[in-house]
Amino acid sequence: MTTSTPRFDAIGMTVADMAASLAFYRRLGLDIAADADTAPHAEAPLPGGLRLMWDTYDTARAIDPDWTPPQAGAPTGLAFACADPAEVDKVYAALTDAGYQGDKAPWDAFWGQRYAVVRDPDGHGVDLFAPLER
Known part of the structure; x- marks a missing residue:
C-alpha cells in the first residue's frame, strides 16, 4: 500500500x-x-x-x-516581485492611476526592498516589491 x-x-x-x-x-x-x-x-x-x-x-x-x-481588507494577500525598484513605482502608479486603491505608496523598506501595497477590487492587499540596489 x-x-x-x-x-x-x-x-x-x-x-x-x-x-x-x-x-x-x-x-x-x-x-x-x-x-x-x-x-x-x-x-x-x-x-x-x-x-x-x-x-x-x-x-x-x-x-x-x-x-x-469576507470583510474588506481580509488577511489574504498576494505579492508580486518586480524587476527593480523603478518597476515597483511604475506598476503602483499605473494601478492607482487606473483607479485601484493604493494602500501604501512605494517606499524603501528597512528590510532592503522597494515596497508598495495596492488593493484589488475585493480589498485583498497586493504587495509589489523589488530588492533595493546595493
Whole structure:
C-alpha cells in the first residue's frame, strides 16, 4: 500500500465581480483567458506550476448556502516581485492611476526592498516589491 502527501497546488480567492478582479490581475501580467470574465470560476497558471483561482460569490454560495463574503481588507494577500525598484513605482502608479486603491505608496523598506501595497477590487492587499540596489 502506498501513501501520498498532499501537494500545494493552488491559491483560491472569492470575488464579487469576476471581470473587475481579472482586469486587475491582468495588469499585473497574469495570463487569463478573455472569456473568463463571465465565468463562475477562472484560473491562471503561476510560476512553479501553481495556479491562482477565482470563484464568484454565487459559486461560493452554490457550494455552501451559508457562505458570506469576507470583510474588506481580509488577511489574504498576494505579492508580486518586480524587476527593480523603478518597476515597483511604475506598476503602483499605473494601478492607482487606473483607479485601484493604493494602500501604501512605494517606499524603501528597512528590510532592503522597494515596497508598495495596492488593493484589488475585493480589498485583498497586493504587495509589489523589488530588492533595493546595493
